[in-house]
Amino acid sequence: MMGGFMQRRTHLSLGKLTALATLTVVGGVAVLxxxxxxxxxxxxxxxxxxxxxxxxASHGDLSSNCxxxxxxxxxxxxxxxxxxxxxxxxxxxxxxxxSLHGRIANAGECRTCHTEHRGTHAELTxxxxxxxxxxxxxxxxxxxxxxCGSCHTNKxxxxxxxxxxxxxxxxxxHRGQFGLRCASCHSTESWTGAVFAHRFPLNHxxxxxxxxxxxxxxxxxxxxxxxxxxxxxxxxxxxxxxKHLKKGIAExxxxxxxxxxxxxxxRRQATADDLRWTFLLACRSQCHAWDADEGEGQ
Amino acid sequence: MTRPAVELTIALTAVLVLTGVYVALAQDGxxxxxxxxxxxxxxxxxxxxxxAQTLYTRRKQTRRFAFGPTYVWLQMxxxxxxxxxxxxxxxxxxxxxxxxxxxxxxxxxxxxxGFVGRYLYTETPRTLEGDESRPTQAVAVAATRRLLALWRxxxxxxxxxxxTLAFLHIIGALYYGTFSK
Numbered sequence: 399m400m401g402g403f404m405q406r407r408t409h410l411s412l413g414k415l416t417a418l419a420t421l422t423v424v425g426g427v428a429v430l431x432x433x434x435x436x437x438x439x440x441x442x443x444x445x446x447x448x449x450x451x452x453x454x455a456s457h458g459d460l461s462s463n464c465x466x467x468x469x470x471x472x473x474x475x476x477x478x479x480x481x482x483x484x485x486x487x488x489x490x491x492x493x494x495x496x497s498l499h500g501r502i503a504n505a506g507e508c509r510t511c512h513t514e515h516r517g518t519h520a521e522l523t524x525x526x527x528x529x530x531x532x533x534x535x536x537x538x539x540x541x542x543x544x545x546c547g548s549c550h551t552n553k554x555x556x557x558x559x560x561x562x563x564x565x566x567x568x569x570x571x572h573r574g575q576f577g578l579r580c581a582s583c584h585s586t587e588s589w590t591g592a593v594f595a596h597r598f599p600l601n602h603x604x605x606x607x608x609x610x611x612x613x614x615x616x617x618x619x620x621x622x623x624x625x626x627x628x629x630x631x632x633x634x635x636x637x638x639x640x641k642h643l644k645k646g647i648a649e650x651x652x653x654x655x656x657x658x659x660x661x662x663x664x665r666r667q668a669t670a671d672d673l674r675w676t677f678l679l680a681c682r683s684q685c686h687a688w689d690a691d692e693g694e695g696q
Numbered sequence: 697m698t699r700p701a702v703e704l705t706i707a708l709t710a711v712l713v714l715t716g717v718y719v720a721l722a723q724d725g726x727x728x729x730x731x732x733x734x735x736x737x738x739x740x741x742x743x744x745x746x747x748a749q750t751l752y753t754r755r756k757q758t759r760r761f762a763f764g765p766t767y768v769w770l771q772m773x774x775x776x777x778x779x780x781x782x783x784x785x786x787x788x789x790x791x792x793x794x795x796x797x798x799x800x801x802x803x804x805x806x807x808x809x810g811f812v813g814r815y816l817y818t819e820t821p822r823t824l825e826g827d828e829s830r831p832t833q834a835v836a837v838a839a840t841r842r843l844l845a846l847w848r849x850x851x852x853x854x855x856x857x858x859x860t861l862a863f864l865h866i867i868g869a870l871y872y873g874t875f876s877k
Contacts, residue, residue: 412849416856424795424864435795436868438729464872471875
């Protein structure tokens with residue numbers, strides 16, 4: 399009985415002694431390492447693109463200085479305010495209300511999007527909380543489902559071009575004729591269903607002639623840089639050449655140069671009145687499968 | 697005679713069930729230790745470890761208000777002492793960094809030590825009856841009891857270190873992760 403009692407006392411004392419020794423050792427290590435032992439994971443060693451801030455090149459440089467970011471609970475400062483003490487450019491953005499961080503409602507809560515202690519090479523930004531509408535390039539239509547890396551290569555987000563051509567190669571069907579102002583014909587909903595102004599009036603011959611298929615004039619497949627008028631106008635090329643030659647016109651390959659409205663009018667430039675026939679042509683499947691029977695707006 | 701290892705069966709079943717739940721929760725990635733799931737795992741796991749330690753110790757030290765036989769409390773100690781640390785390991789999400797990492801690794805060591813202790817405990821006869829009257833058997837029993845006493849000198853301080861570190865980890869997490877705005 400007495401032996402059991404002594405044994406219990408010994409265990410109890412041993413436990414308490416061990417706990418006290420542990421506290422002493424941990425306290426000593428904490429003092430020597432600046433509480434680094436409480437870190438849940440390594441800080442990022444990614445160097446700031448714009449150079450060091452206050453002599454700090456990366457968060458990893460602050461590994462032994464927890465208080466650099468963590469304000470005590472009883473302090474008026476917060477972790478976010480300590481972020482902005484170094485990152486003054488972001489503080490300026492938040493205050494101006496115009497640039498990226500200025501558009502974020504809770505921009506003062508830095509760690510909602512920016513997390514640390516996830517590894518030396520971990521991302522500092524959580525994009526699951528990121529709304530692209532905060533940028534100057536809101537994502538609409540099909541862009542909403544695109545992987546970030548499709549546009550932001552090598553995980554570089556700042557300075558990404560807004561030009562469509564920076565991501566989308568110009569299709570062969572364009573043949574370099576439509577320029578790079580894609581938005582004038584296309585929406586982000588779909589490449590097909592492009593709407594564009596056909597400069598040459600398609601109904602120049604009257605109602606019965608409107609809404610012809612693209613291939614009626616553009617007889618070479620996938621080439622809209624060339625056309626022919628002879629598919630509709632049953633001129634004889636030889637006779638037409640002779641007729642024009644009599645008027646001193648030798649070069650007749652480009653009919654619309656002289657007949658911009660498609661009318662018989664002799665040499666003159668197109669006027670605004672001529673171009674009033676220009677109408678929006680709905681072109682399905684990148685223009686070349688357009689069917690005359692489907693009419694406008696398809 | 698060795699009792700059926702019902703406590704191990706219960707603990708293994710609980711671990712399998714919890715693994716299934718964890719896998720279902722980890723569909724979108726391993727839960728972070730500081731996230732809702734991770735914190736829940738840590739809190740419940742630590743509470744179970746604390747219960748495994750304190751309840752069994754108090755029962756052993758209680759004479760007047762003993763509730764249930766000691767071996768049942770030992771079985772509880774084994775079950776909860778396996779399930780609790782398992783939850784704590786899930787809480788760690790495989791990150792063994794700093795004080796939290798040391799605590800998680802010590803948890804593994806403590807559980808392994810517990811398995812050794814349980815083996816020694818079941819090998820030691822509870823009474824002075826039977827074969828112990830034979831001189832050779834008596835020597836073997838004495839040797840086993842000495843081993844068990846030696847094991848306690850390892851297991852109990854280890855538990856004290858672990859719980860001290862765990863408390864410090866909790867205080868650190870509350871300070872830096874919760875109260876630090």
